[in-house]
Amino acid sequence: MEWEVVIGLEIHAQLATQSKIFSGASTAYGASPNTQACAIDLGLPGVLPVLNKEAVHMAAKFGLAIGAEVAERSVFARKNYFYPDLPKGYQISQFEHPVVKKGYLDIDLEDGSSKRIGVTRAHLEEDAGKSLHEDFEGMSGIDLNRAGTPLLEIVSEPDIRSAKEAVAYMRKMHSLVQYLEICDGNMQEGSFRCDANVSVRIKGEKELGTRTEIKNLNSFRFIEKAINYEAERQIDIIENGGKITQETRLYDADRDETRPMRSKEEANDYRYFPDPDLLPVEVTREYLDQVRLSLPELPEEKKQRFISEYGLSNYDASVLTASREMAEYFEAVVTASGGESKLSANWVMGEVIGALNRDGLDIDACKVNPQQLGGLIKRITDGTLSGKLAKTVFTAMWEGEGDADTVIEKRGLKQVTDTGLIEKVIDEIIANNPAQVEQYRSGKDKVFGFFVGQTMKATQGKANPQQVNDLLMKKLKG
Amino acid sequence: MSLQKSDVEKIAHLARLSLSDNDIPSYATNLSNILQLVAQMNHTDTEGVEPMAHPLDATQRLRADEVTESNQREYFQTIAPAVENGLYLVPRVIE
Numbered sequence: 001m002e003w004e005v006v007i008g009l010e011i012h013a014q015l016a017t018q019s020k021i022f023s024g025a026s027t028a029y030g031a032s033p034n035t036q037a038c039a040i041d042l043g044l045p046g047v048l049p050v051l052n053k054e055a056v057h058m059a060a061k062f063g064l065a066i067g068a069e070v071a072e073r074s075v076f077a078r079k080n081y082f083y084p085d086l087p088k089g090y091q092i093s094q095f096e097h098p099v100v101k102k103g104y105l106d107i108d109l110e111d112g113s114s115k116r117i118g119v120t121r122a123h124l125e126e127d128a129g130k131s132l133h134e135d136f137e138g139m140s141g142i143d144l145n146r147a148g149t150p151l152l153e154i155v156s157e158p159d160i161r162s163a164k165e166a167v168a169y170m171r172k173m174h175s176l177v178q179y180l181e182i183c184d185g186n187m188q189e190g191s192f193r194c195d196a197n198v199s200v201r202i203k204g205e206k207e208l209g210t211r212t213e214i215k216n217l218n219s220f221r222f223i224e225k226a227i228n229y230e231a232e233r234q235i236d237i238i239e240n241g242g243k244i245t246q247e248t249r250l251y252d253a254d255r256d257e258t259r260p261m262r263s264k265e266e267a268n269d270y271r272y273f274p275d276p277d278l279l280p281v282e283v284t285r286e287y288l289d290q291v292r293l294s295l296p297e298l299p300e301e302k303k304q305r306f307i308s309e310y311g312l313s314n315y316d317a318s319v320l321t322a323s324r325e326m327a328e329y330f331e332a333v334v335t336a337s338g339g340e341s342k343l344s345a346n347w348v349m350g351e352v353i354g355a356l357n358r359d360g361l362d363i364d365a366c367k368v369n370p371q372q373l374g375g376l377i378k379r380i381t382d383g384t385l386s387g388k389l390a391k392t393v394f395t396a397m398w399e400g401e402g403d404a405d406t407v408i409e410k411r412g413l414k415q416v417t418d419t420g421l422i423e424k425v426i427d428e429i430i431a432n433n434p435a436q437v438e439q440y441r442s443g444k445d446k447v448f449g450f451f452v453g454q455t456m457k458a459t460q461g462k463a464n465p466q467q468v469n470d471l472l473m474k475k476l477k478g
Numbered sequence: 479m480s481l482q483k484s485d486v487e488k489i490a491h492l493a494r495l496s497l498s499d500n501d502i503p504s505y506a507t508n509l510s511n512i513l514q515l516v517a518q519m520n521h522t523d524t525e526g527v528e529p530m531a532h533p534l535d536a537t538q539r540l541r542a543d544e545v546t547e548s549n550q551r552e553y554f555q556t557i558a559p560a561v562e563n564g565l566y567l568v569p570r571v572i573e
Contacts (some may be wrong), residue, residue, distance in 0.1 A: 033564035034555070038547040042554060054543035075531040082494055084568040097531070131571060141565030271490055279538040285511045336545045450545030 001239075002203040005231040006211075007196055013152045013183040014127065014191040014357035015058045021126050021150035022092065027448055029189050037129070037144035043088035049077075049277055054151040058182035059284060060291045061100045062152060063339055064181055065298055066119050068103025070288055072345055076124075076278040079270045085129035093153075095272040098123035099281070100152075105176070106300065107168040108318055118157030119171050152182070158208065163227035167220050170194060173321075175299050179324045193218040196227055199244070200234045209234070210244040214251055214258055221313020225252035230258050237284030282402050304329055310334065310341035311404070325363045329370055343377050351394050358377050368397045376404040384473070386465055391414050416463045422455070425463070426471055429454045440476050449474065480510045 020027055023040035040047045054400045063070035075170075077095040100122035107173050129144035154173065174192055177183040183193050199211035214230055217223045229251070234244050249258040299307070299321050302377050306317040306327075320330045333344040352373065356366060376393055385393060385408070396407040408414055416422060429451060430437055440447040455468050480555035486505050490497045495507065553566060 019545045019547075021542050026545045034551045035549040035564070038550070038553075039554070044554075050541045051538055052543050053540035056540060073537075080492070084566075084571055132565065133570065134567075136567055136570075136572055139560065139562075139567040140570045141562065142568055143565055191500075218538060239556070271492065274531045278530065278532075278538050279534060281540075282537040283562065387501070476564060 003200050003231075004203040004205075005162060005227070006158050006199050006201065006208055007162075007166050007227060007389050008158040009154075009156045009160065009166060009474065010195045010197070011154040011156075011170065012127075012195075013173075013177050013180055014056050014158055014195050015150040015152055015185050017052055017054045017058070019052060019295070021052050021055050021124065025148065027149050029191075033141075033143055033315060033408065034145060037147060041087075041148040047091060049275075051278065052150060053354065055124055056099070056218055056283065057291065058150075058180070059122065059152055060288060061180050061182055061295060061300060062122060062154075062177070063103065064288065064292050065176060066100075066103030066105055066122075068119065068122070069101040069219055071097060071099050071284055072285070073097065073204045074099040074123075074281050076154065076281070077272045078275045079125075079272055081270060083128070083131075084140060085147065086142070087129070087144065091126060091128065092275055093125035093272075093276070094123035097280075104461050105169065105172055105270055107165065108170050109168065110164065112314070115159075115165065117159045117165075118177065120155045120157050120431050122152055122154045125151050125153060137417035150200075154424060158199075163231070165316055166196065166227055167224050170220060170223055171301070172266075175323055179296060179299055181296070187218045187220075190218060194223065196223065196230075198227055198230045198232055198234070210246050211215035212244065212258075212336065213248045215261060215324070216250055217251060222251055222253055225253075225256055226258055229256060233258065259413070259418045274478045276464060296324075308331075310345065313339070314347060316345050319353075321346060323363065329366065332370030333373045337377035338374070338381075340377050343380065347373060347377060348392075351391065355394075355398055362450045367400065370392065372397050372426065374412040379404050379408065383417055384408065385413065386462075388461065389415060402475035416459050416461065417467060418458075419467060422459070422463050422467055422471055423475075425449075425455055425458045426468075426475055430459065430475060448476070449470065469474055481506045481513070485509075 014027075015021075017027060019025060022042060025038040025041055026036045028036065031190075040049060052230060057454075059148045060070050074094060075097040076092050078090040079093045079095070080090045082089055086205040098121045100119075102121065103110045103119040104115050104116050105119060108114050127146050127149040129142055132141040132143065135141075156169065160169060174185050174187075178185045179415075187193065194217050196214045196217060197211045198214060201209040203206065212228050212230060212234070217226055230249070237244060250261050251258050276463050297469045303314075305359070306312050306320060307314065312320070319326075321327045326348075330344060330348050332477035333348060334341050336346050340424055351365075352366060352368065355368075356363060359367075373394075376397065377387075379393070380390050382386065385404075392411075393404050393407045393413060397404065397413065400408065401407050433451075433454070436447050436450055440451075451472050452465075453471065454467060455463055456465075483502050483506060486497070486502050486509065490505075490511070555564075556567070557562045558566050
């Protein structure tokens with residue numbers, strides 16, 4: 001029996017505002033507990049929320065970027081539940097009238113094709129605080145610094161069919177919110193996290209199976225593993241004649257399994273109603289037109305431009321536009337190299353990404369800056385360096401030995417292109433190895449490699465390989 | 479629509495209200511009366527009328543994204559029953 005996995009994701013992106021969504025407290029990460037929780041965030045009596053203009057602006061940018069209609073009128077509602085890190089007893093969210101309506105995101109699949117994933121809606125809401133359950137002798141500690149941080153909850157259609165597609169969607173969304181500069185994308189700090197709704201059905205069936213929701217996935221690797229585990233668990237249950245219970249589950253990375261969450265509140269009986277403290281939010285057509293004009297070049301547009309402007313393949317263009325920082329780095333290298341786009345792409349995707357992965361660094365912490373790499377590429381195109389020497393220079397630059405010209409000078413790595421000099425070396429080698437010369441001349445072509453090796457050895461690898469070949473060919477003929 | 483005892487108990491639990499058994503019948507009656515009023519309003523033809531989100535015919539004013547609040551933790555925590563290392567302490571919420 002062939003099973004099909006059906007997945008929908010709810011992504012929570014913390015918006016990169018300075019202050020909270022309904023108060024003037026700071027949203028900076030890592031402050032001492034409760035030093036950034038003001039009277040509004042604490043839900044003290046008599047306070048009133050006032051909406052942050054920038055949060056609305058960021059939501060509008062997002063909506064336009066996914067081809068969605070941005071609602072000219074949206075409404076905040078109260079989602080009621082009791083938990084100590086939610087001081088008011090309700091979360092201010094949006095329910096019936098979200099700020100962003102239906103849109104979509106195209107993702108790239110492994111086989112090179114692309115797939116369109118529907119986005120049902122995206123709405124603004126406030127984050128809750130944090131509960132710490134250790135070390136307080138039977139009590140829980142509550143830090144409300146995060147309470148009131150603006151979130152954009154992005155809800156996808158159940159269009160995703162595998163854990164890999166879920167990761168591709170998540171990555172693309174992660175890249176998009178950073179391109180738009182509406183979220184810092186820091187998953188370790190929880191700025192970008194998701195809940196996955198997973199169900200299974202026999203392939204070809206129309207009805208959706210009963211779903212479970214896996215909460216709080218905050219790494220691409222965990223999303224993939226959690227979904228794979230959960231899909232297998234559900235298939236096992238059904239194949240053994242059981243039924244899936246609709247419930248919320250947590251992924252335990254240490255054990256690589258999902259398990260039911262302790263019941264936080266029975267059923268999702270949130271009793272939403274419009275928040276009387278907040279009036280409907282209106283944005284005008286003119287405002288949205290302005291926002292549209294201010295949008296940066298988006299990943300998909302940038303990718304298409306890289307293909308047409310730099311002659312890159314679809315794959316290369318995807319890799320180089322995966323993040324805004326990567327794309328900016330690449331374009332700076334092209335400029336610094338004097339327009340060598342293909343060579344720049346090869347170096348960024350080869351040596352640079354290789355070294356970053358090896359050292360576990362992001363592109364913004366790259367140890368070779370675009371000017372340095374561009375300078376290195378210039379020394380390849382002008383014949384100063386062979387490809388092999390260039391790699392040596394790159395490694396030296398990575399180790400902090402300065403820019404390409406400094407390394408070449410200091411280490412004496414300049415490629416030897418002086419024909420007279422190479423000829424002299426070759427003459428000597430021919431004179432010293434009469435037996436091999438005889439072999440070559442009697443038809444043993446393989447011996448040619450021996451001469452190339454000897455010549456490179458004698459010049460410490462610095463002789464221009466093409467010249468060595470040409471000269472050897474000529475001289476060995478006799 | 480008429481609410482049963484179990485409905486009242488569920489609503490009370492969701493709102494974290496403690497009701498005595500003696501009071502439940504009167505709550506059931508009162509709440510049912512409210513629902514009856516709503517049912518009556520549901521009979522009104524509202525075709526083409528846009529639902530109100532707020533009784534005031536106005537739209538939300540927005541504030542600039544600026545940090546205007548300073549740290550007043552010590553002051554706020556004077557009314558908290560228990561604090562430690564800057565955290566508010568509450569009865570443990572997980573087993």
